[in-house]
Amino acid sequence: MNDLEKYFINHTGNLINKWKHYFDIYDRHFRKFRNKDVHVLEIGVSHGGSLHMWKNYFGANAKIYGVDINPNCKDLEDEDQQIKIFIGSQEDRQFLRSLTDAIPKLDILIDDGGHTMKQQIVTFEELYGHIDVNGIYLCEDLHTSYWKNFGGGYKRKGSFIEYSKNFIDYLNAWHSKTKKLVVTDFTRTTESLHYYDGILVIEKKPIEKPYDLMTGKPYIQGFKPPSSVTKKLARALNKIRGLRQFYQL
Structure with missing residues (x-):
């Protein structure tokens, strides 16, 4: 059992809601950032419990940011713990752009917001470029890509799952021989994609043109x-x- 799951099990403070298998995924990709001067953004504050979980996990030097559409979440800010909260909609491009002006480049972004297809896609399009060159973008609760009331559906065009499948092509665009698939900033800045049940983890790294x-x-x-x-x-x-x-x- 990793430290995140231990914290969750023993937690008695503000509500935290996570799928059990998420903790191993978090720890696998996040542990290298522990006890460092990291900037972490979680979209979807809810009751604020997970923000304190991240603070505890990453350590005293971590700067934690939260985004939520509910104005009452602003009361959950904790200056002593370096937890700052922004109020706005994650499908509002202007709000997300203003967010990039207000906070430094992010080491980790966790999209645990409203989980609609538009929210997940807009957030990725606006904030992926604000992830540090060696940072991580994590979108969770991808099961909504199969739920019609969230705009999803199996193989439905416009679901985040279908949208993100294009990332596989972008990652391999160096080898494309068609003008329909060309090298982009995504190709040059993305090292790997990790799909799990309910989660996509994208790890960034400067990538040079591969050679044999x-x-x-x-x-x-x-x-x-x-x-x-x-x-x-x-x-x-x-x-x-x-x-x-x-x-x-």
């Missing part, structure tokens, strides 16, 4: 470089072989 490497001596007669090797590299290898044969004569 070869080492060792060709052994099999008639060897041909794999198709992933560029034509330029293949020509270079053939030239090297030709020079070797020339000097052996």
Whole structure:
């Protein structure tokens, strides 16, 4: 049992509502940020219990931010604990843009807000760029992508699940040979996607154009470089072989 789950089980303060299997996912991706000067934003304050859970988990130097549409949540701010709350709608693009002016780049964003398709998509589009170069974007409760009353439905166009499946293509856009899929900022700044039951974790990292490497001596007669090797590299290898044969004569 990790520290987050221990905190949750022993917690007697403001209400926290989480699926049990989420704690291992959180800890797997968040533990590297513990006891560091991190900036964490959770969308969906509710009763405020999870904000204090994050503060306890990340440590004294952590800055915790919350966003909620309910103005009463502002009363849950805790200056001593460095917990600050902003009131606004996560599907309001102007509000989200003002948020990026008010807070530093984020190490972690947790979208646990209203869970509608519009809210999840708009939030990603407006705030993913505000995640630090080595930060994490986590959207949870993705099961609403299968619920019609949240705008979802199995294979329904416009659900966050269907929307996020495009991320797989964006991640691999370096290898595309069609103008329909080109390298974007997402491609250049995203290292990995992790899908779990109800959660998508996106880990950022500066990414350079990938390149293939070869080492060792060709052994099999008639060897041909794999198709992933560029034509330029293949020509270079053939030239090297030709020079070797020339000097052996």
